[in-house]
Amino acid sequence: MNQHVLDAFDSPLRVDPAALMDDPHAAFAALRPEHPVIRLGEKLYLALRAQEVLSLLTDPRTVQVEGPDYVALKQIPDGAAARFLTDLFLFSNDEAHRAKRGLFARAFAHGAMRAARVQVRGVAETIVADLPRGESFDFVERMAARVPAEMIAAILGLPRSDARHFAPRVYDLARALTPVYPLPHHAAIEAAAGDLFAYVEDHLRLRLEEPGDDLLSRLAADWRANQAISFDSLVHQILGILVGGSDTTRAAFAMLVALLLERPRDWAAVRADPGLVPGAVAEAMRYEPSVGTIARFTTAPLEVGGLLVPAGVMLSVSTLSAMRDPALYADPGRFDIRRADHPRLHPVFGLGPHRCIGEMLARIEMEEGLAALASDAPDIRMEERPRMLGFGGIRQITPMRVRIR
Ligand code: HEM
Numbered sequence: 001m002n003q004h005v006l007d008a009f010d011s012p013l014r015v016d017p018a019a020l021m022d023d024p025h026a027a028f029a030a031l032r033p034e035h036p037v038i039r040l041g042e043k044l045y046l047a048l049r050a051q052e053v054l055s056l057l058t059d060p061r062t063v064q065v066e067g068p069d070y071v072a073l074k075q076i077p078d079g080a081a082a083r084f085l086t087d088l089f090l091f092s093n094d095e096a097h098r099a100k101r102g103l104f105a106r107a108f109a110h111g112a113m114r115a116a117r118v119q120v121r122g123v124a125e126t127i128v129a130d131l132p133r134g135e136s137f138d139f140v141e142r143m144a145a146r147v148p149a150e151m152i153a154a155i156l157g158l159p160r161s162d163a164r165h166f167a168p169r170v171y172d173l174a175r176a177l178t179p180v181y182p183l184p185h186h187a188a189i190e191a192a193a194g195d196l197f198a199y200v201e202d203h204l205r206l207r208l209e210e211p212g213d214d215l216l217s218r219l220a221a222d223w224r225a226n227q228a229i230s231f232d233s234l235v236h237q238i239l240g241i242l243v244g245g246s247d248t249t250r251a252a253f254a255m256l257v258a259l260l261l262e263r264p265r266d267w268a269a270v271r272a273d274p275g276l277v278p279g280a281v282a283e284a285m286r287y288e289p290s291v292g293t294i295a296r297f298t299t300a301p302l303e304v305g306g307l308l309v310p311a312g313v314m315l316s317v318s319t320l321s322a323m324r325d326p327a328l329y330a331d332p333g334r335f336d337i338r339r340a341d342h343p344r345l346h347p348v349f350g351l352g353p354h355r356c357i358g359e360m361l362a363r364i365e366m367e368e369g370l371a372a373l374a375s376d377a378p379d380i381r382m383e384e385r386p387r388m389l390g391f392g393g394i395r396q397i398t399p400m401r402v403r404i405r
Contacts, residue, residue, distance in 0.1 A: 012039045012307045017392075024292070024391035025333075028321035036305025043313040045304075046293065050328035050347070052304050053317040057351040062296035062315060064354055067091035074181035080193035081176055081186070087236040090244065090354065097353060099228045100237055104357055107218050113360040116155050120364050123150050123160070124372035131404055136383055139400040144254035145171070147369045148245045148362075155361070156238075157214020158203060166242070169196050173239070174247045179393040196242070201235050245358045245365075248290050251397040253366050254386055256284035257373065258400055259335060261382040266337055271374045280337040281366045285348045287335050292320035293392040294350050319347045320391055379405045 013031075015038045020027045028048055031038060037047045047053050056062050065073070067086035076082045085091065089100035106112070127146050131137070149167035153160055172192035175182050182189075204220055211217040216238075223234050260267045260280060270276050293316040301311045309315050324332040329341055349356035356362070373380065386400035 010307055012037045012045060012304075012309070014039045017041075020391050021389075024320060025324055028318065028391075029324060029333075032321060032325060035307075037307050037309060037315075045309050045313055045315045047304055047315065047317045048321040048325075049305060050322040050325035053319060053322035054347065054351055056296065056304070056315065056317050057294065057354075059302070061298060061300040061302050063093050063299055064097070065091055065295065065297055065314075066093065075183070076176070076181060077186065077190075079190050080197055081173070081190045083232075084173070084193050084197070084236050084239055085176060087233050088240045089237055090240060100233065101353075101357065103219065103222055103226075103229065103234065103237065104241070106222060107215050108357050108361070110360045112215075112218075113364060116361075117364050117368060119154055120151050121368040121372060123154050124365075124368045125376060126150075127369075128372045128376045131377060133404050136401050136403045139257065139382075139402045140250065140254045140386060140397055141399070143369070143373070144250045144257075144397075144400075147253050147365055148249040151365045152242060152245055152361070155214070156203075156216045157207070157212055158216070162199075166196060166199060167246075170242050170246045171250075174243045174394070177243065177394060179390075193239075196239050197235055200238050200242075204231075204235060204238070241358065244356075245361065247394045247396070249358075249362050249365055251290035251388060251395060252285055252362070253369055254397050254400050255288045255290065255388055256281060256366055256370060257380075258382060258386050259284050259287065260337075260370075261380065261402070262385060263335065266335075267374075270337070270370070271378050274371050274374070276337055277367050277371050277374075278363070279339065281363060281370065282342050282346060283335060283337050283339050285346065286323045286329070286339075286342065288388050289320050289323060289348045290388065290395055290397070291348060291393065292390065292395050293318050294354075295393070316392065318391065319350070322347055377404045381405075 013035050017040045032048045036049045036052055037045055039045050047056055067088055070091050071082045071085050076085065089097055092100060127143055127150065131142055145167065149170065150160060150163040153163040169192035172188045173196060175185055176189050203216060207217040207220040208224065211221060260270060270280055295314055295316045298309055298311050298313055298315050302309050322328060326332055345351060349359045380402055382402050384401035387398045389396045389398065
C-alpha cells in the first residue's frame with residue numbers, strides 16, 4: 001500500500017495501559033466496537049478484534065522480535081540468560097526458526113504426545129494423592145505448579161525427583177519472558193539459566209551415549225542424525241521447552257479448576273462425565289487465558305480495521321480480547337464447557353509459524369490433571385478464588401486456597 005493511501009487512515013486511540021489492568025475483559029469489550037487497534041505507548045500498539053488478531057499473526061508484514069534485539073531492548077547483561085534468550089527459537093524468524101523448531105517436530109507430534117497420556121495420568125494421580133486432606137492449602141503451589149514440571153520431567157525422561165529441584169529455577173528463568181524484564185531479579189534469573197543449562201547438558205550427553213525410551217533420547221538421536229544446530233543451541237531449545245510450558249500451564253490449570261469449582265453444576269457434570277473434560281479445558285483457556293497477548297513487530301506500515309499502524313513499531317495482538325469477541329464466539333461472556341463454536345485452532349496458542357509447539361502437551365497435562373482431581377478429590381472446595389493479573393504476555397495467577405475434606 002502506498003503512503004498516500006495510508007495517510008487517509010486515522011491514528012489509533014491512545015490508552016493508558018494502567019486503565020486496562022483491573023478488568024481487561026470489560027475494558028476491551030468497551031473499546032472493541034469502535035477501536036480495532038489502540039496505542040499503548042510511543043511505539044506500542046495493540047489489536048483487539050478477532051479478525052485482525054488472527055490475520056496479523058500470519059501477515060508477512062509482522063515479524064517476531066529476534067533474540068539479539070530482545071536482549072538489547074531489555075538491556076540484559078551478558079551471561080547465560082542472555083545467551084539463552086539470544087538463541088531461543090521463539091525469538092527467531094524464517095530459516096533460523098525452521099532449523100531450530102524443526103528438530104522438535106517429531107518428538108512433539110500429536111501422536112507422540114498422545115502416547116504420553118497414560119504416563120501423564122500416572123503423574124497426575126500421584127500429585128492428587130499428595131494433596132493435604134482436612135486443611136486449607138494453596139492449590140497453585142501444591143498442584144498447579146507441579147503439573148507442568150513433573151509431567152515434562154517424566155516425558156523427557158528426567159528423574160521425577162529432580163523436578164522439585166529444577167522447577168523453581170524454571171519459574172525463575174521464565175521471568176526473563178515477562179513483558180518488562182525484571183532487572184532487580186537478574187541475579188536469580190542468571191543463576192537459573194546457568195544451573196539449568198548444566199543440568200540439561202549433562203542429561204543430554206548421557207542420552208547421546210546411552211539412549212533410553214524417552215523424549216530426550218529421541219531429541220538427542222534426531223539431533224545426531226541432522227546437526228542443523230550446535231549442541232549448545234539444542235540445550236537452549238530444550239530449556240525453552242521447559243520454560244514455555246511452565247508459567248503458562250500452571251496458571252491455566254489453576255484457573256481451569258477455579259472456574260469449575262465456582263460453578264458447582266459444571267464441576268458435578270465433569271465429575272459425572274469425563275467426556276466433558278476436553279471441552280472444559282478449551283473453554284477455560286478461552287474465558288480466562290494464561291497468555292493474553294502475542295507481540296510482533298511491523299516491517300511495513302499497515303492498515304488495521306481502517307486505522308494506521310506505522311512500520312518499525314511493536315504491534316501486539318490481544319488474543320484475550322479476540323476470545324471475547326462476539327464476532328468469533330456466540331455469547332462470549334458466558335462460560336460454557338459444552339461450547340461448540342471453538343475454532344479448529346484455539347487462538348490461545350497463537351497462529352502461524354510460531355503457534356505453540358506444546359499445545360497438545362498442555363492440553364493433555366490439563367485434561368489428565370483435571371480428570372485425576374475429579375476422580376480422586378471430588379469433594380475439593382474453593383475458599384479463595386485466584387485472579388489472573390494483567391492483560392499482556394504470560395499472565396500471573398494469585399494464590400488459590402482450597403480444602404479437601
Ligand atoms: C496453556 C498453556 C500454554 C499456552 C497458553 C501457550 C501459549 C503459547 C503461545 C501463544 C505461543 C506463540 C508465541 C508467539 O507466537 O510469539 C507459544 C509458543 C511456544 N510454546 Fe506455548 N503455550 C502453552 C503451553 C506450552 C507447553 C506445555 C510448552 C512445552 C512444550 C510450550 C512451549 C512453547 C514453545 C517452545 C513456543 C515457541 C514456538 C515457536 O516460536 O515456534 N508451550 N505458546
